[in-house]
Structures are given as structure tokens and as C-alpha cells.
Amino acid sequence: MSGPAPSKVFVITGPSGVGKGSLISLLRHRIPELELSTSATTREPRPGEQQGVDYHFLGEQEFLDRVDAGEFLEHAAYSGNHYGTLRSEVDRRIESGSPVVLEIEVQGARQIAQSMPEAVQIFIAPPALESLKERLEGRGTDSPEAIARRLEVAEEELEARDEFHHQVVNDELERALGELEGIVRSKLSESG
Ligand code: 5GP
Numbered sequence: 001m002s003g004p005a006p007s008k009v010f011v012i013t014g015p016s017g018v019g020k021g022s023l024i025s026l027l028r029h030r031i032p033e034l035e036l037s038t039s040a041t042t043r044e045p046r047p048g049e050q051q052g053v054d055y056h057f058l059g060e061q062e063f064l065d066r067v068d069a070g071e072f073l074e075h076a077a078y079s080g081n082h083y084g085t086l087r088s089e090v091d092r093r094i095e096s097g098s099p100v101v102l103e104i105e106v107q108g109a110r111q112i113a114q115s116m117p118e119a120v121q122i123f124i125a126p127p128a129l130e131s132l133k134e135r136l137e138g139r140g141t142d143s144p145e146a147i148a149r150r151l152e153v154a155e156e157e158l159e160a161r162d163e164f165h166h167q168v169v170n171d172e173l174e175r176a177l178g179e180l181e182g183i184v185r186s187k188l189s190e191s192g
Helices: 020-030 060-068 087-095 106-115 129-139 144-159 173-189
Strands: 009-013 072-078 081-086 100-103 120-125 166-169
Touching (some): 009 020, 009 106, 020 100, 020 173, 060 081, 072 087, 072 106, 081 087, 087 100, 106 120, 120 173, 129 144
Parallel strands (some): 009 100, 009 120, 120 166
């Protein structure tokens, strides 16, 4: 069949603190056509985070009502809060032909693998668990209790790494970025 190639969806997953966010923002500088889906969450905004930009910050009841209404493509409970991808965020970008990036944790990535098997799944792994602890402590955005919870989840998440199409070890930022860019560019240049 000919016609325009469908938009590509890239799922970037991996444990909290692995550097998904930094890699994605650098990647988007290199490939500006990539659009990032803005997730919804029930967690409190961190200082400097903006409503509708960093996340759609929702109350718990609103989040659950929107889950019931079928508005989410995927959603998961993570570290005491809900996170999810709104269908509207992805659909409008697919309709306009833009490639879309989802930055999500592992449970959500599994749901997308089921519902959108054509989406390209990329797992970002730390070189070692210790480096996650250093990053989470260094960014200073989470309490010691929250960091401990995130590290427990991270151990489980790391065990899931082989489930995904690609793995990129964030051992050195430039190198990892280059590898990620290579994967994304090669998929973008495939037709169909
Ligand atoms: P944070 O609270 O640090 O912003 O995010 C915590 C975790 O939730 C991170 O691993 C992040 O990638 C993930 N996350 C962010 N948005 C979504 C989403 O829409 N769905 C899912 N399943 N996870 C998300």
C-alpha cells in the first residue's frame, strides 16, 4: 500500500533517575520534529514545574474518573501516585503526522507494547544501581523516603529490561545520546 507513512511512536522507559528526561530533551534538540506527549499525574508539582507543560497535574478523583472514561492509552500507579498517557496527547500528534515520544515507567510501557505493538520501545538502563541513587540524591527533588521507594521499584524495573526492543545503557551521556539518536533516526527513515 502506498500513502503517507504512519507516525512513529517511541516509548522511552527505564527506572526513575536513569536520565530518561535529560536524554529526551537532548534528543529533541537534535531531532526537533519529535514531539513529547505531556503525561498526566496525581503527584504534586515540583518547584518550577508548570501545569500543562511538565505534566497535566490532576487530582486523584479526576484522574480516576478519566481512567473510567477511557481517556488513557496507558496508566500506572508508581511510588504512591498515578501517572498516565492521555489518548488525546498521542492522537492529535499522530493525526498531524508528527513522531511522538512517550517517557513512561515500565508498567505503562508494557501496556503500550500490548496495545500498540508497532511502537518502538527503548529501555534506558543505568550502568549500575548505585548510579541511580547518586542521581536521585543529586537532583534534590525527592525526600530520602521517596528516593528509597524509587530505588526499590528501580530494581524490579531493571529486571524488565529484556522485554523491550532496544536497550541503551546511560553510562556516558554523549555516547548514550548518540546510540538513542541512531535508533530513532533509523526508525524515522523506514517507510511504512
Ligand atoms: P516523576 O515523578 O519523576 O516525574 O516520574 C516518575 C516516573 O513516572 C518516571 O519513571 C516517569 O518516566 C514515569 N511517568 C511519567 N509520565 C508517565 C506516564 O504518562 N505513564 C507512565 N506509566 N509513567 C509515567
